[in-house]
Amino acid sequence: xxxxxxxxxxxxxxxxxxxxxxxxxLQMPARIPWLIALILSLxxxxxxxxxxxxxxxxxxxxWGLNIPVNWAFAIHLYVWWLGLGHAxxxxxxxxxxMGQDWRNSLNRFAExxxxxxxxxxxxxxxxxLGRPWFLYWMFPYxxxxxxxxxxxxxxxxxxxxxxxxxxxxIIFWYIGLVPDLATVRDRAKKRGWQVFFGIFALxxxxxxxxxxxxxxxxxxxxxxxxPLVVSVHxxxxxxxxxxQIPGWHSTIFPPYFVLGAAYSGFAMVAMIAVVMRHTFKxxxxxxxxxxxxxxxxVLAMGLMTAYGYVFEVFDGYYSGxxxxxxxxxxxxxxxxxxxxxxxxxFNFVPLELLWFRTVRRSPVLLFLISTSSVVGMWxxxxxxxxxxxxxxxxxxxxxxxxxxxxxxxxxIGMLGLFMTPFLLFVRFxxxxxxxxxxxxxxxxxxxxxxx
Amino acid sequence: xxxxxxxxxxxxxxxxxxxxxxxxARADGFRKIDAFSPFPVEGMDDVLSLKDxxxxxxxxxxxxxxxxxxxxxxxxxxxxxxxxxxxGRPLFAWPAFAVVDFELMILCAVLFAVIGMFVxxxxxxxxxxxxxxxxxxxxxxxxxxxxxxxxxPKFDDQDTRRFLGSLGAWTVEPVRP
Numbered sequence: 001x002x003x004x005x006x007x008x009x010x011x012x013x014x015x016x017x018x019x020x021x022x023x024x025x026l027q028m029p030a031r032i033p034w035l036i037a038l039i040l041s042l043x044x045x046x047x048x049x050x051x052x053x054x055x056x057x058x059x060x061x062x063w064g065l066n067i068p069v070n071w072a073f074a075i076h077l078y079v080w081w082l083g084l085g086h087a088x089x090x091x092x093x094x095x096x097x098m099g100q101d102w103r104n105s106l107n108r109f110a111e112x113x114x115x116x117x118x119x120x121x122x123x124x125x126x127x128x129l130g131r132p133w134f135l136y137w138m139f140p141y142x143x144x145x146x147x148x149x150x151x152x153x154x155x156x157x158x159x160x161x162x163x164x165x166x167x168x169x170i171i172f173w174y175i176g177l178v179p180d181l182a183t184v185r186d187r188a189k190k191r192g193w194q195v196f197f198g199i200f201a202l203x204x205x206x207x208x209x210x211x212x213x214x215x216x217x218x219x220x221x222x223x224x225x226x227p228l229v230v231s232v233h234x235x236x237x238x239x240x241x242x243x244q245i246p247g248w249h250s251t252i253f254p255p256y257f258v259l260g261a262a263y264s265g266f267a268m269v270a271m272i273a274v275v276m277r278h279t280f281k282x283x284x285x286x287x288x289x290x291x292x293x294x295x296x297x298v299l300a301m302g303l304m305t306a307y308g309y310v311f312e313v314f315d316g317y318y319s320g321x322x323x324x325x326x327x328x329x330x331x332x333x334x335x336x337x338x339x340x341x342x343x344x345x346f347n348f349v350p351l352e353l354l355w356f357r358t359v360r361r362s363p364v365l366l367f368l369i370s371t372s373s374v375v376g377m378w379x380x381x382x383x384x385x386x387x388x389x390x391x392x393x394x395x396x397x398x399x400x401x402x403x404x405x406x407x408x409x410x411x412i413g414m415l416g417l418f419m420t421p422f423l424l425f426v427r428f429x430x431x432x433x434x435x436x437x438x439x440x441x442x443x444x445x446x447x448x449x450x451x
Numbered sequence: 452x453x454x455x456x457x458x459x460x461x462x463x464x465x466x467x468x469x470x471x472x473x474x475x476a477r478a479d480g481f482r483k484i485d486a487f488s489p490f491p492v493e494g495m496d497d498v499l500s501l502k503d504x505x506x507x508x509x510x511x512x513x514x515x516x517x518x519x520x521x522x523x524x525x526x527x528x529x530x531x532x533x534x535x536x537x538x539g540r541p542l543f544a545w546p547a548f549a550v551v552d553f554e555l556m557i558l559c560a561v562l563f564a565v566i567g568m569f570v571x572x573x574x575x576x577x578x579x580x581x582x583x584x585x586x587x588x589x590x591x592x593x594x595x596x597x598x599x600x601x602x603x604p605k606f607d608d609q610d611t612r613r614f615l616g617s618l619g620a621w622t623v624e625p626v627r628p
Contacts, residue, residue, distance in 0.1 A: 013593065014489060014593035015593045018489075018591075140525050147533055148529030149529065150535060151526045151529065151530070151544075151547065151548055152537075152544045152547040153547075156551055157547075157550040157551060161550070161554050164555070167558060167562070168557065168561050171561055171565050175565060175568070179489075179490075182591050183591040185591075186588040186590075186591045186592065187592070199577065202574045202576075202577070203574055203575055203576040203579060205487060205579060205590070206487045206590045207485050207486070207487055207572075208473075208485060208487070208488065208491075208492070208495045208501070209499065209501060210572045210574070211488070211490075211491040211492075211496075212495075212496040212504065213501075213504070213507060213572050214491075214568065215491055216504075216507045216508070217507050217564050217565065217568040220507055221561050221565070224511075224557055224561055224564075227557070228554075231550075231553055231554065231557075232554075235550050235554075238550065435489055438489055438490045438593075439490040442466050446467075
């Protein structure tokens with residue numbers, strides 16, 4: 001799609017793009033900030049490892065969950081992490097198919113973010129299993145006990161959805177990366193780098209015959225990845241719907257979950273874009289226009305999520321069911337009302353600033369607003385779980401949930417599990433798609449030449 | 452046979468120049484040609500008549516069918532082999548099966564597509580004679596190369612070199628094994 005303002009400055013050359021991106025792995029700028037970030041995330045990772053070691057030793061009783069709130073941080077964060085990941089796939093796949101050129105500066109690190117977030121998401125149900133070393137019981141293998149997995153169970157949906165999503169995300173990210181690995185391989189001067197990138201570039205030569213097949217495959221996978229995203233987060237919402245608890249049965253749930261996921265994910269991409277652009281001085285490639293478009297997408301997704309909130313409340317009242325209505329009142333006024341109103345505030349109030357062009361183009365403000373969205377979605381997932389579970393049908397089974405130290409330490413430590421591979425990625429691999437940006441530049445130059 | 456030539460590699464500065472050169476080489480009767488560029492050049496698949504290759508599509512469809520039917524077969528089989536009766540509900544819970552079937556369809560379609568791609572393009576192949584030429588490294592930066600293979604019936608050690616020059620190539624290099 002032709003746009004008025006070019007996505008990349010026209011005075012940029014192909015060589016400039018290569019230099020600006022390929023220099024990051026080969027001659028790392030910003031060594032010190034990167035090292036500080038890595039040390040911090042390794043510290044968090046250690047906290048995570050300590051937490052799950054204690055968890056495996058003692059069992060899930062160290063967390064605050066109990067009957068009736070037996071789904072707590074683990075499932076709440078599973079939904080949250082998976083949601084963060086979805087934006088990477090949508091940016092890469094959906095915008096590729098729609099021919100949105102601006103995606104090309106953002107897709108690579110967004111995909112890497114997806115992979116890291118899905119790893120974290122996948123950990124959550126596993127550590128929630130109670131006896132995670134029996135994870136393989138979920139797979140249909142001919143066991144000596146003669147039993148098979150229960151394919152009617154949502155736990156099976158989870159493992160296959162996450163496994164598929166993780167595999168497809170890694171494949172999509174990697175085959176998009178191969179041509180750029182070849183570029184860095186050809187630029188590398190030191191033997192170690194040449195071997196490292198040489199092996200992972202698989203001997204890519206940029207042959208037209210290869211490009212033709214590659215493009216077909218890449219677009220095919222993209223076309224498959226879009227329904228995959230929708231199916232994965234719809235599956236998550238069906239997970240809720242298969243429970244009997246009030247508050248989880250609105251028909252808006254699948255799209256509401258998918259949009260909320262995309263909303264938090266695009267906000268996360270905006271945060272990472274702002275940080276990377278600043279740290280690695282990539283202002284020529286991730287331009288203000290990119291931030292502007294990203295902010296518009298965040299705004300649109302946020303407003304659609306807001307519609308989900310409105311409809312969910314409407315649906316509760318419209319059902320006429322006393323328990324549904326009671327759950328809505330619990331959300332508004334109950335002891336966890338802070339999570340509902342917090343979600344409403346953080347999700348939708350700062351968001352409105354994105355209506356203004358100057359705000360959209362200001363990296364600092366965009367970063368702050370996006371942070372607010374990610375926090376808001378965190379609260380929303382908490383709210384959906386806990387406010388439904390703590391009061392179900394019988395007053396005798398009402399209860400409370402307070403996260404314990406180990407709940408928090410597992411969660412905060414998991415940020416390290418997210419950040420460590422991501423930091424290694426930005427350090428050692430081309431974190432912006434070199435060849436796709438050149439493609440955009442070639443199109444823009446041609447458009448400029450022909451008026 | 453150190454002086455044996457596998458083909459000639461001509462270097463061009465823009466995607467348009469490469470596309471034009473490839474068109475003229477085709478028009479001149481060369482068939483065993485290939486182009487190398489840092490990004491896919493629009494229209495090149497037309498010139499090299501690569502448009503009608505739909506193998507990836509069929510491989511993907513085959514993968515999808517394999518995934519969905521295979522998983523469905525497993526689900527039906529395990530429910531017969533080890534039936535779990537829950538409140539008289541049907542053993543074949545089609546709506547509950549659908550989720551995993553769909554995911555497996557996607558997983559297998561993508562795996563087939565990627566493996567199919569690597570088989571078709573013959574990668575990974577870490578070494579290729581082209582890497583031995585001096586300028587080829589620029590094919591991943593900002594140069595565009597046209598390659599004419601020596602097995603082409605029209606190939607000639609002298610004429611082909613001159614022909615590439617006449618197309619406007621900045622440099623022409625022989626590729627040796």
